[in-house]
Amino acid sequence: MSITHVNGPLPGPKGKALLEKWRRYEADVTGFQAPVVWESAKGCTVRDVDGNAFLDWTSGVLVTNVGHCHPHLVEAARKATGDLLNNYECANTYRIAAAEKLVKALPPHLDKCFFLSTGAEATEACLRLMKRKSGKYEILAFAGGFHGRTFGAASAGGMAGPKRGYGPGVPGTIRALFPNPYRDDFGWCGDGPRFPKYFKYLEAEIAANSTGSLGGLIVEPYQGAAGFIFPPPGWLKRLEEWARGNGLLFTLDEVQASYGRTGRMWALEHEGLKPDLVSIGKAIGCGVPVSAVAGTSDVFASLKKGELSSTLGGNPVSSAAVTAILEIYETEDLVGNSAKMGAYMKQKLEALAAKSRFIGDVRGMGLVMGLEFVKDKATREPYPELIKPLIEASANKGVLIGSVGVSSNVIRVAPPLVITRAEADESLALFEKALLELEAK
Numbered sequence: 001m002s003i004t005h006v007n008g009p010l011p012g013p014k015g016k017a018l019l020e021k022w023r024r025y026e027a028d029v030t031g032f033q034a035p036v037v038w039e040s041a042k043g044c045t046v047r048d049v050d051g052n053a054f055l056d057w058t059s060g061v062l063v064t065n066v067g068h069c070h071p072h073l074v075e076a077a078r079k080a081t082g083d084l085l086n087n088y089e090c091a092n093t094y095r096i097a098a099a100e101k102l103v104k105a106l107p108p109h110l111d112k113c114f115f116l117s118t119g120a121e122a123t124e125a126c127l128r129l130m131k132r133k134s135g136k137y138e139i140l141a142f143a144g145g146f147h148g149r150t151f152g153a154a155s156a157g158g159m160a161g162p163k164r165g166y167g168p169g170v171p172g173t174i175r176a177l178f179p180n181p182y183r184d185d186f187g188w189c190g191d192g193p194r195f196p197k198y199f200k201y202l203e204a205e206i207a208a209n210s211t212g213s214l215g216g217l218i219v220e221p222y223q224g225a226a227g228f229i230f231p232p233p234g235w236l237k238r239l240e241e242w243a244r245g246n247g248l249l250f251t252l253d254e255v256q257a258s259y260g261r262t263g264r265m266w267a268l269e270h271e272g273l274k275p276d277l278v279s280i281g282k283a284i285g286c287g288v289p290v291s292a293v294a295g296t297s298d299v300f301a302s303l304k305k306g307e308l309s310s311t312l313g314g315n316p317v318s319s320a321a322v323t324a325i326l327e328i329y330e331t332e333d334l335v336g337n338s339a340k341m342g343a344y345m346k347q348k349l350e351a352l353a354a355k356s357r358f359i360g361d362v363r364g365m366g367l368v369m370g371l372e373f374v375k376d377k378a379t380r381e382p383y384p385e386l387i388k389p390l391i392e393a394s395a396n397k398g399v400l401i402g403s404v405g406v407s408s409n410v411i412r413v414a415p416p417l418v419i420t421r422a423e424a425d426e427s428l429a430l431f432e433k434a435l436l437e438l439e440a441k
């Protein structure tokens with residue numbers, strides 16, 4: 001028996017009326033999504049107001065790693081809600097427990113954390129910490145990087161969307177290109193384990209743009225919003241070495257890459273990275289708003305008392321979620337399932353790419369995979385026009401997908417880490433049908 005069912009063309013009648021109401025009252029300024037009004041969700045299955053059931057390849061946006069509405073998380077949040085909803089910076093039992101649990105789950109050199117509410121807030125805090133610790137004001141960041149939509153985070157980012165029309169960003173950002181194995185225009189990716197061409201370029205970029213006050217760098221383990229771009233193996237390790245050699249602080253933005261998403265608990269584990277700071281978001285709360293900065297005591301010591309705080313950071317409900325989620329990781333092998341099901345789905349998606357005229361690249365690790373759509377596999381010209389009809393066609397078959405990419409031409413395959421073989425098979429078959437039917441039109 002199938003898990004999904006879609007009763008008729010989307011949006012269904014209730015969904016249509018609600019979407020119209022929504023647009024009357026809330027500004028229509030978010031990205032394009034399938035015309036589905038979510039009502040409830042469990043594990044990998046999302047139900048809408050018209051009684052349809054979908055398999056979810058989005059996890060929200062790489063958020064619900066433990067599965068939608070995991071009962072242990074729901075119960076912990078419910079209990080905390082009844083006990084204490086707000087206490088600002090005052091100590092509370094939930095916050096203390098969450099801090100201990102998170103630090104004990106982190107690589108040992110990251111011996112302190114600080115709780116905030118969003119990924120952007122966490123990366124902003126990392127930028128402040130790097131500037132304060134180094135006493136310098138320039139930060140190296142990467143084209144295509146995405147660190148959030150607040151002003152400092154967007155300035156460090158290298159995506160046009162969050163910046164266009166807002167005038168100059170925060171001064172002191174030096175931005176370098178990020179190596180992209182699928183579009184390796186400068187021959188950087190296969191250039192030996194030490195990437196000499198890339199680092200020659202990087203040094204030229206810094207020599208031309210720095211005033212001599214470079215204090216640190218921020219980088220994602222893979223570029224998420226830019227299109228799930230994974231740098232060539234070894235490049236991040238070499239970047240860390242280069243940063244150390246130049247006396248720079250190293251921040252890894254794991255807002256979307258941690259909690260098993262890549263098949264390891266922390267993405268930094270793949271290459272044994274030892275960043276000074278890590279920004280953590282999304283799956284740390286699996287839907288409950290919370291984020292964190294993890295770092296070394298030494299770096300945190302550069303801020304005085306009162307210099308980092310946020311109204312809702314470390315609130316009891318968010319803190320209870322942090323603890324409950326880490327408890328789930330102790331009892332369920334979500335990280336192992338991510339590696340196993342990721343490898344399985346990737347191999348199926350590669351077989352689909354061979355049949356498709358337009359999937360130019362399948363890439364990823366664990367349960368974070370990107371399908372890059374191109375008009376022509378030889379020229380690799382991006383095909384963003386296919387994405388909206390594909391999102392609609394997939395939803396009509398019963399699979400929810402979302403898109404990313406500097407050229408808006410990448411579909412993200414990022415289901416909750418609890419996905420089973422049956423759920424993977426059914427969603428893959430439905431997605432294949434949606435795509436191949438669309439290609440045949």
Ligand SMILES: Cc1ncc(COP(=O)(O)O)c(C=O)c1O
Nearest residue numbers: 118119120146147148224255256
């Ligand atoms: C790598 C990365 N950093 C930061 C952010 C910003 O997180 P938030 O939307 O919670 O502010 C995101 C969000 O997509 C992200 O992917």
